[in-house]
Amino acid sequence: MNIAMTIAGSDSGGGAGIQADLKTFQELGVFGTSAITALTAQNTLGVEGIFSADPSFVQQQIEVVMKDMPVKAVKTGMLFSAEIIEAVTHSLRDKETQLVVDPVMIAKGGASLLQHEAVTALKKTLLPRATVLTPNIPEAEVISGIEIKSPKDLEKAANAMLAMGVSCVIIKGGHLEGKDAVDTVYFQDGSFFSMQTKRISTVQTHGTGCTFSAALTAFLAQGFSLKSAIIEAKKFVHLAIQHPLNIGNGHGPTNHFAYKKLSGNCEVTISEEREFSSLSDYGHAKLH
Numbered sequence: 001m002n003i004a005m006t007i008a009g010s011d012s013g014g015g016a017g018i019q020a021d022l023k024t025f026q027e028l029g030v031f032g033t034s035a036i037t038a039l040t041a042q043n044t045l046g047v048e049g050i051f052s053a054d055p056s057f058v059q060q061q062i063e064v065v066m067k068d069m070p071v072k073a074v075k076t077g078m079l080f081s082a083e084i085i086e087a088v089t090h091s092l093r094d095k096e097t098q099l100v101v102d103p104v105m106i107a108k109g110g111a112s113l114l115q116h117e118a119v120t121a122l123k124k125t126l127l128p129r130a131t132v133l134t135p136n137i138p139e140a141e142v143i144s145g146i147e148i149k150s151p152k153d154l155e156k157a158a159n160a161m162l163a164m165g166v167s168c169v170i171i172k173g174g175h176l177e178g179k180d181a182v183d184t185v186y187f188q189d190g191s192f193f194s195m196q197t198k199r200i201s202t203v204q205t206h207g208t209g210c211t212f213s214a215a216l217t218a219f220l221a222q223g224f225s226l227k228s229a230i231i232e233a234k235k236f237v238h239l240a241i242q243h244p245l246n247i248g249n250g251h252g253p254t255n256h257f258a259y260k261k262l263s264g265n266c267e268v269t270i271s272e273e274r275e276f277s278s279l280s281d282y283g284h285a286k287l288h
């Protein structure tokens, strides 16, 4: 049995965080373990409370699991503070496991899930250890310090993040407008591809980033190559958005059952064209 770990915050509403990650692992046939960094009191309308875990207890959760079980891939989500980021980095120091860092900063409702001063710790300690970094556009701007207004800016921001030591950067395009949802993928060796699905018009998008990074982690734990794991994760999140469960009165959760139910049947267009010539509407996409 392949084992994965999520190091993230709990979402009491079940659509994001630890809950989304474990549901995704389960649907993909991977045994899920977890280290909880914070509890949130949250529903589809927003986050009403945050209770941080003690950094030493986050470290203990990771180390107790890892000394007993062969965890093949790890993802991080909400890490909340510099102290928790340092504890996580310390716990993973001698481990060879692949690491997906989803640099969760702000929830859809506007609540801050990462303290402002923790960004430096994220960049200096955790990113050099990461296999893949999965920022959305606003997170990519904060981490890279580059304002993203065009596809050229995306590349500049990705290069700035690759220079921090991460092996692969996926800049997610959920926050753009345009008829397609385009994510761009950059590697240390200079190679690149973009992946594109039809943008779905919906408010049922709570936890899309968590679900995408959890699916990527699950495919890596199963031994998929990095490129195929990324593409399958895109299919998983697309189908989860496309077949909503319609729960709650705000941004509802995505449907983690859809990928398995539909046997992963989803069209993704892959392009290695850096000039985005095949992504005709991308240059016109507007940022939120």
Ligand SMILES: Nc1ncnc2c1ncn2[C@@H]1O[C@H](COP(=O)(O)OP(=O)(O)O)[C@@H](O)[C@H]1O
Residues within 6 Å of the ligand: 135, 136, 137, 172, 173, 174, 175, 181, 182, 183, 197, 198, 199, 200, 201, 202, 205, 207, 208, 209, 210, 212, 234, 237, 238, 241
């Ligand atoms: N409306 C949508 N239609 C199709 N795909 C989407 C939509 N919104 C987000 N996605 C996809 O979901 C994944 C998560 O992206 P995003 O929503 O930007 O992350 P985050 O939750 O971190 O803000 C990406 O693969 C993105 O392209």
Ligand SMILES: Cc1ncc(COP(=O)(O)OP(=O)(O)O)c(N)n1
Residues within 6 Å of the ligand: 008, 009, 010, 011, 016, 017, 018, 040, 042, 077, 078, 104, 106, 107, 108, 109, 113, 205, 206, 207, 208, 209, 210, 211, 251
């Ligand atoms: C506990 C917790 N972790 C992460 C998030 C944010 O998840 P994300 O996938 O980025 O989704 P949205 O906030 O954009 O819906 C969260 N809300 N709670």
